[in-house]
Amino acid sequence: MVGRRQIHQAIHSRMMKRNTDNDDVVQWDQIVSTLVTELKHEVSSYYGNEGSEVEKSYPGFDYHNEKIRARLSRWPWHRSFFKAIDYLGLSESEIDSVVTWWGTLKERQAYEKKTGTVVRDTTGDDIPTWEQVQEMKQEALKDEEEEFDGINPYTLNREEMESMLKEADRLALQESLQQAALQSHTTATALRVQQQFRQAEQLFGYVRE
Incomplete structure (x- = not known):
């Protein structure tokens, strides 16, 4: 398994077609910031006025889940990100070592472990079986x-x-x-x-x- 920095450099190189150290950190931060913005838009469009504030704050998107990936792929930067990690053939552990920003599953799991609570997805509770x-x-x-x-x-x-x-x-x-x-x-x-x-x-x- 390669280092985390090497992984995000490889992803960045594939997404941005650049591989210089000076641009790498700045550009990667910009990519992460844009991905977080897209996640916030997805949360807003998905939950709307429904759902609890906790699950909106920690939606826990699983980047290994095909359905979640299909939803997030409608956003351009996520679509580019998924194409990059698929092209590089990264393992789940390698992806998890990088995908730690707001809105991800790992970020929610860290919150649950810290607070000792479980964030339950309440969407669909009002839909009868x-x-x-x-x-x-x-x-x-x-x-x-x-x-x-x-x-x-x-x-x-x-x-x-x-x-x-x-x-x-x-x-x-x-x-x-x-x-x-x-x-x-x-x-x-x-x-x-x-x-x-x-x-x-x-x-x-x-x-x-």
Whole structure:
């Protein structure tokens, strides 16, 4: 395993196409600063108004996780960084020795070890699981059945009964009108086809004569 400075020099050389000692430290600091800025933008766009302040302060991005890398790769400097470490074929331990800035998994682990706490990701807590969705559907269906079964015509007053009958009559009338319109359309179509057939028959008879 090579030294940490040699690793970040190699990454910097691949990213910036430079390899001078004077520029290396300054340029690497600039790269890290830009990567941190991109992580802060990612935290802001990902959490928004959700999530706790602790997890926003220590998001713990794992640079070995393919899903995390895919998310961060939409930021130009992270995309360039991932391409560089892939090109160099760095091991996980070599990457971890360099990736220690704000927002990374190692930085969060250091905070957890120092404080003796665990930063839990609360995003998605308000999203129900598949089992919870099924339970909510069953409860809604049960409530509808109970509401329907709870209607007792003998306990309804005159106004409620008339209202229910009017609604039933309205639905029945609407259905009848729809059927009548459909039948009328069908009849009109049949008459039109019959008329066209007669015209064709007359024309055919005329030509045959």
